[in-house]
Amino acid sequence: METAALTEQDREEFRRQLLSWFRLNARDLPWRQTRDPYRIWVSEVMLQQTRVATVIARYNQFIQRFPSLVSLALAREDEVLTLWSGLGYYRRARLLHSAAQLLVNEHGGSLPHTSQELRRLPGVGDYTAAAIASIARNEAVAVVDGNVERVLTRVLGKAAVRRAGLPAQLKETAGWLLDPTAPGTFNQAMMELGATVCLPHAPQCADCPVRQFCATKGEHVVAPRKQIVSRQTHYALVKKPAEEGSKRVAVLLAQRPDSASQMPGMWELPAIAAPESSEPVLRIRHAITNTNFYVEVFSLKPEEFLGPRHEKAMERHDWVVDSKLSEVPLTGLARKILMRLDVMAKPREVRSGKALPGREGDFL
DNA sequence: CATTCGTGGAT
DNA sequence: TATCCAAGAAT
Secondary structure, eight states: OOOSSOOHHHHHHHHHHHHHHHHHHOOOOGGGSOOOHHHHHHHHHHTTTSOHHHHHHHHHHHHHHOOSHHHHHHSOHHHHHHHHTTTOOTHHHHHHHHHHHHHHHHSTTSOOSSHHHHTTSTTOOHHHHHHHHHHHHOOOOOOOOHHHHHHHHHHHHHHHHHHTOSHHHHHHHHHHHSOTTSHHHHHHHHHHHHHHTSOSSSOOGGGOTTGGGOSSSSOOOOOOOOOOEEEEEEEEEEEEESSTTOSOEEEEEEEOOTTOSSSTTOEEOOBOOOOSSOOOSEEEEEEETTEEEEEEEEEEOHHHHOSHHHHHHSSOEEEEEGGGGGGSOBOHHHHHHHHHTTSSOOOOOOOOGGGOOOOTTOOO
16 A cells, blocks of 8 residues: 555654644543443444534433443333434434344343454444444554545545545555554544544644645535425424323324334424414424425414314324423424423433443443 | 435534 | 535445
8 A cells, every 4th residue: 555645654754743633632522531332332323424512412411321231222212212312313323222232132242342343233334333443442443434534635635535536445545544553542533633623614734733744735625515405394382281280281292103214203293284374483494404494383272283183194192291301202303392492491411421430341 | 326314503 | 594514324
């Protein structure tokens, strides 16, 4: 393996500069306070296509509730989905849960040691397998995520990238650069560089520890985006007293069918046609991938909503007491609406993983 | 190999 | 009511 831009001596210096920069600039993130493979795994799955800032609080809550592989395997799927509510890509939670059960039922309740074995778990692709193996097990395998791909593309320049255009070639290039004596740290440093310095639109080259090796000094071509489409949707907020004379309120929720392509099995407010003669209690925009939903929520009394037509039309519906809403696997939109309308309380902040005991091998 | 799967925050 | 896109994986 050789690159036009970097000699082997450059490579040594690249590693030194990058790792020394990382020692000083690494963000203090909860999953960096452990080497428990299970916790690294959870963090890596949560981080798939999801920003660090979004993940931090969710990771702490998840680890507090499921501190070990066994505790996760023993949980019901809907509780796992509840903790995932609002994070999106719910298939990740289902696959994580099913992989945990598989490991406990058939592999002695511990994670495989090598990236090759990890790769066979549901929900674990090339990136995640390499991340867990290098960070938790010190395996000398390079990760290639969006950050690393961008950093490599810029550092090595077009010619090298054309040669390394395929994922396998990109991984080979990353592997050539990888520091085999500290693979986990090196991988995290590459990602950290991409996430905080070698930014997609405004690379901070002046702050870059490896700018002396960079062929392009920040150049990057962005792929054309797909067209955003807009859709109108309407939901009903239907409330009733939870019990006779109680101050507690119950809300009517509907469950999305298991056959739905998006968010199957998750709960949301019942969808309705737009009422003709009433004003919405809430108007918000909610973006899902390439669709902008312009959402209006209408407050309806039970007798205005419930009727033979609606009951038949819904896959499944249930009254949920407001204090129990945080135990339901809601779609992100439903959470947003219920919190915005003050029906549902904001989740409490959970102390960070540092205060939590726990290593590989902990039982429950 | 292209598509699909969510969401929130930065710009 | 703009646009981008993030520590990807499955199909």
